[in-house]
Amino acid sequence: MLHLTIEFSGGAELLFGNVKKHQVELNNDTKWTIRELLVWIKDNLLKHKPEMFLQDETIRPGILILVNDSDWDLLGNLSYELNDNDNVTFISTLHGG
Amino acid sequence: MCSNNEGGLTKFEPKPDLALFRKCLKCDKNSVVVTRINDAMCKECFVEYFTHKFRATIGKSKLFDKDEVVMFPYSSSDSSVAMLHLLFKGVGEEAKKKFTFKTICVYIEDNYVFESNSSTHERITFMENVKKSVEYSGFKFYYSLIENCLEPSKNIVSDEIAKLNLNNENKEKFLNLINSCKNQTSKEELLKRLKTQLINRIAIELKIKKIIFPVSCTNLTIDMLTNVALGKGAHLSIETSLEEKLSNGLVYVRPLRELTSKEIAFYNRYNNIDSNIMAKSSSLKNLPNSTIYRLTEKFINSLQNEYPTTVPTIFRTSDKLTPTDELCPEDSCMLCELPVDTIKKISANSSAINDLEYSLSISRLDNTAIEKLFVLKSVCYSCSVVLKDVGGHGNLPQTIKDKIKSRDNLKDKIKEFLIED
Numbered sequence: 001m002l003h004l005t006i007e008f009s010g011g012a013e014l015l016f017g018n019v020k021k022h023q024v025e026l027n028n029d030t031k032w033t034i035r036e037l038l039v040w041i042k043d044n045l046l047k048h049k050p051e052m053f054l055q056d057e058t059i060r061p062g063i064l065i066l067v068n069d070s071d072w073d074l075l076g077n078l079s080y081e082l083n084d085n086d087n088v089t090f091i092s093t094l095h096g097g
Numbered sequence: 098m099c100s101n102n103e104g105g106l107t108k109f110e111p112k113p114d115l116a117l118f119r120k121c122l123k124c125d126k127n128s129v130v131v132t133r134i135n136d137a138m139c140k141e142c143f144v145e146y147f148t149h150k151f152r153a154t155i156g157k158s159k160l161f162d163k164d165e166v167v168m169f170p171y172s173s174s175d176s177s178v179a180m181l182h183l184l185f186k187g188v189g190e191e192a193k194k195k196f197t198f199k200t201i202c203v204y205i206e207d208n209y210v211f212e213s214n215s216s217t218h219e220r221i222t223f224m225e226n227v228k229k230s231v232e233y234s235g236f237k238f239y240y241s242l243i244e245n246c247l248e249p250s251k252n253i254v255s256d257e258i259a260k261l262n263l264n265n266e267n268k269e270k271f272l273n274l275i276n277s278c279k280n281q282t283s284k285e286e287l288l289k290r291l292k293t294q295l296i297n298r299i300a301i302e303l304k305i306k307k308i309i310f311p312v313s314c315t316n317l318t319i320d321m322l323t324n325v326a327l328g329k330g331a332h333l334s335i336e337t338s339l340e341e342k343l344s345n346g347l348v349y350v351r352p353l354r355e356l357t358s359k360e361i362a363f364y365n366r367y368n369n370i371d372s373n374i375m376a377k378s379s380s381l382k383n384l385p386n387s388t389i390y391r392l393t394e395k396f397i398n399s400l401q402n403e404y405p406t407t408v409p410t411i412f413r414t415s416d417k418l419t420p421t422d423e424l425c426p427e428d429s430c431m432l433c434e435l436p437v438d439t440i441k442k443i444s445a446n447s448s449a450i451n452d453l454e455y456s457l458s459i460s461r462l463d464n465t466a467i468e469k470l471f472v473l474k475s476v477c478y479s480c481s482v483v484l485k486d487v488g489g490h491g492n493l494p495q496t497i498k499d500k501i502k503s504r505d506n507l508k509d510k511i512k513e514f515l516i517e518d
């Protein structure tokens with residue numbers, strides 16, 4: 001099994017029942033990249049309209065992704081391959097108002 | 098390294114393959130974050146770069162006098178949380194050169210007012226949580242409620258949450274006013290303006306002249322393009338400047354204007370303060386395409402992702418603009434307090450005002466219509482567009498209506514307009 005900690009902050013947690021930290025286990029028969037993880041999150045954790053979280057098959061602009069506190073821009077974005085015990089954090093920078 | 102392409106040519110290039118930037122550009126460590134100029138840095142170097150940028154902006158041209166008291170409208174948004182931490186560090190023991198001005202914060206509750214199912218108790222609990230999250234800073238905090246924008250008396254702010262007037266008729270009046278807006282954009286714009294007005298009144302009440310707004314380069318750019326779309330072009334360079342002097346004597350300062358929303362998010366994360374961000378449940382109603390602001394936000398954030406250098410470029414455009422001579426500082430807008438633009442004369446041709454004037458000329462106007470005409474005549478072009486969409490002007494803050502009355506004698510002004518036409 002692939003064990004991941006998924007965190008939401010900056011307001012992104014509102015889309016997930018106001019829960020900031022989720023511990024998840026994924027079946028690692030196949031490899032998991034961020035691309036597949038986004039779809040999994042949409043199908044399994046998301047409590048609101050998909051367009052609040054995803055857009056054009058990637059993350060909605062204005063929501064940042066960090067893997068183990070590193071900018072996903074440095075890790076190959078959608079094609080980053082997840083490792084056991086990775087922490088994936090989603091931070092919304094979108095305005096509340 | 099820290100330069101932001103000033104003087105150099107902007108390259109309209111998509112971002113390079115950043116997986117190549119493994120090393121921090123300032124030291125030997127591995128990089129963890131990429132800033133807007135495609136500079137990759139390690140955690141420590143990034144936090145230092147960010148702090149330096151803020152201090153350099155705030156230290157510019159002696160913005161504040163020694164011991165001057167400044168007001169910080171803290172909203173528990175990501176940029177508020179970052180700025181509170183930066184100010185806290187700026188007066189702390191470790192700061193090399195301490196800030197010599199004094200900060201007073203004001204938190205205005207504007208989330209629970211829209212929650213019809215929530216109790217007053219929940220609203221108080223939320224504010225108490227905000228209070229706990231800012232206690233570490235040691236700054237004096239005041240509290241207010243958004244519906245206080247309708248409170249005619251000076252009783253609009255308190256340093257004790259328990260002393261706020263939570264069960265008053267202003268809340269209902271406020272909701273009536275906001276809900277009378279015909280579309281989501283004017284609702285959002287009216288809210289923004291009413292909140293700013295309340296912030297101004299609180300500053301005056303607390304006898305503070307300078308207000309520091311925690312707004313990032315990204316959000317200023319979104320505001321700027323939204324304002325262009327809303328006909329507020331005449332105010333562009335004023336509303337994005339580092340220092341803005343209002344006709345009522347107040348001064349706005351924007352010390353985060355050199356930092357992007359992405360940089361702010363990483364700063365909060367690396368200082369373990371992102372848990373202090375209190376998200377507003379009302380933001381769930383803001384679907385990506387629901388208003389001009391949301392759509393602009395989506396566009397700017399996409400640009401920031403794909404062409405990171407272009408956002409500061411758009412933003413810097415406003416620095417190159419100078420306010421037109423045709424702006425008349427003595428004649429300020431009742432809603433946004435900025436000079437009324439001459440474009441407003443064009444707006445006089447816009448159908449709403451025209452229709453009203455026509456009716457007036459053939460004396461078929463009742464009092465509410467006269468009131469509507471004068472409200473529209475006392476604001477800038479953009480605010481008149483917003484107000485046109487507001488149903489009942491009777492619900493507007495008494496403070497605004499009083500200002501209009503005190504400025505112009507209604508009847509004389511009517512005659513004047515009729516002769517002009």
Ligand SMILES: [Zn+2]
Nearest residue numbers: 121124139142
């Ligand atoms: Zn470094």
Ligand SMILES: [Zn+2]
Nearest residue numbers: 430433477480
């Ligand atoms: Zn205005």
